[in-house]
Amino acid sequence: MVPRGLLAIATSFVVAFLLTALPLPQWAEPWRPAWVTLVLIYWCLAVPHRVGVLVGWTLGLLLDAMTGTLLGQHALSLSLVAFLSLRLHLRVRVLPVWQQGLTVFLLVVLDRALSLWVTGIQGMPTQALSIWAPAVTSTLLWPWLFVVLRDVRRRYQVS
Amino acid sequence: MRLVACVLAAVALMTVDHRFHHLEDLRTTLSLGVLPLQLLVHAPFRAAHWASEELMTRTSLIEENERLREDRLLIEARLGRLADLEAENRRLRELLDSASRVGERVLIAEVMAVDMDPFSRKILLNKGSRDGAFLGQPVIDASGVMGQVVHVSPFSCTALLITDPNHALPVQFTRNGLRAIAIGRGGSNSLELAHLPTNADARVGDIIVTSGLGGRFPSGYPVGRVSQVRTDTGRPFAEVTVDPAANLERNREVLLVWAAGQGPSDLAASPPAPAPDGR
Numbered sequence: 001m002v003p004r005g006l007l008a009i010a011t012s013f014v015v016a017f018l019l020t021a022l023p024l025p026q027w028a029e030p031w032r033p034a035w036v037t038l039v040l041i042y043w044c045l046a047v048p049h050r051v052g053v054l055v056g057w058t059l060g061l062l063l064d065a066m067t068g069t070l071l072g073q074h075a076l077s078l079s080l081v082a083f084l085s086l087r088l089h090l091r092v093r094v095l096p097v098w099q100q101g102l103t104v105f106l107l108v109v110l111d112r113a114l115s116l117w118v119t120g121i122q123g124m125p126t127q128a129l130s131i132w133a134p135a136v137t138s139t140l141l142w143p144w145l146f147v148v149l150r151d152v153r154r155r156y157q158v159s
Numbered sequence: 160m161r162l163v164a165c166v167l168a169a170v171a172l173m174t175v176d177h178r179f180h181h182l183e184d185l186r187t188t189l190s191l192g193v194l195p196l197q198l199l200v201h202a203p204f205r206a207a208h209w210a211s212e213e214l215m216t217r218t219s220l221i222e223e224n225e226r227l228r229e230d231r232l233l234i235e236a237r238l239g240r241l242a243d244l245e246a247e248n249r250r251l252r253e254l255l256d257s258a259s260r261v262g263e264r265v266l267i268a269e270v271m272a273v274d275m276d277p278f279s280r281k282i283l284l285n286k287g288s289r290d291g292a293f294l295g296q297p298v299i300d301a302s303g304v305m306g307q308v309v310h311v312s313p314f315s316c317t318a319l320l321i322t323d324p325n326h327a328l329p330v331q332f333t334r335n336g337l338r339a340i341a342i343g344r345g346g347s348n349s350l351e352l353a354h355l356p357t358n359a360d361a362r363v364g365d366i367i368v369t370s371g372l373g374g375r376f377p378s379g380y381p382v383g384r385v386s387q388v389r390t391d392t393g394r395p396f397a398e399v400t401v402d403p404a405a406n407l408e409r410n411r412e413v414l415l416v417w418a419a420g421q422g423p424s425d426l427a428a429s430p431p432a433p434a435p436d437g438r
Binding site: 023075 | 168172204273277325
């Protein structure tokens, strides 16, 4: 028996993966929001007993396989993001959406910082500023994503 | 507790993946899992391409046919000369007693419209180990070398482009035979030649081809053209920039190359050269 709403959660992650792989024009590529991170943060805040560190870790591993990065790079950053979201979920849930956005900004910055760190250890140079662009777009997108996913959660009664 | 376990597992995975390359099987399994997603992303682009081909008018088809026929005539004329030169080359090499390597085989692969990690230069191709693709296989297009296969799964493979900062390619100048190593520059879609002394004979406009040293790439495929030479006497090495000949950013189809004597038997495209002899 599949727990209620699990399908909704899985579908939202599948969509996040699709959006991550969607080809963008060259100029827009650095600005691609961190879709998987955003959706993970949302579910961690909304249903912390369902989605947590292990889910983040597994998603990260899949993301690594899909984007061709070092296996474990996204697993590391996403499990940390999930952990912090779980830790903060009671505090963040009651904030207005724009203040949640600030938290999301910090979490995505952490996500990117870990990636930068890992690629740095591998000896791959990265253009310094564009790596932070996803944090900006993710923050701007958060209110909309929040509303959409909240509707999904209510519609399919994910609990 | 769970976090600590996950972090340790992730770090362990990264270390093993980076250092020992034992995780190819795990990566293959995982990439098989995400392949449906990638196919789904690729599908609309494929459909658009299909539609644009299906919905062509008759006149434009005739026009294109005409143009292709003319192109083919030109290319065949050139190819005839090339076959002659190749035969002569082989004869001369036999006189010199050196092994010649002719008769590479190729297979057309489609670049899937899927974005990978923005900080490395990789493309996903729709041919995998089932089609005979293998690790380290050269990938070229009509105008030059594109990169090499770095990961193979049964139905797809990932190729690292020559402009990736992790990619190094042994090359040679056609003008004077000077050898060098071309290393990718990452973001700027160009390569640089490493460790060329400041007095090296490199000029802007020189053509660079693969040298075949290192054994990965067959020799003689065009790599690019020197676009900038900066010799600063204060520095030990010259700074030589190369623009890649291949259209790395906007290809739909690429060629996977098998060196002479290897490769799958049922091939879509085979070279005009005679069958490879023995070696």
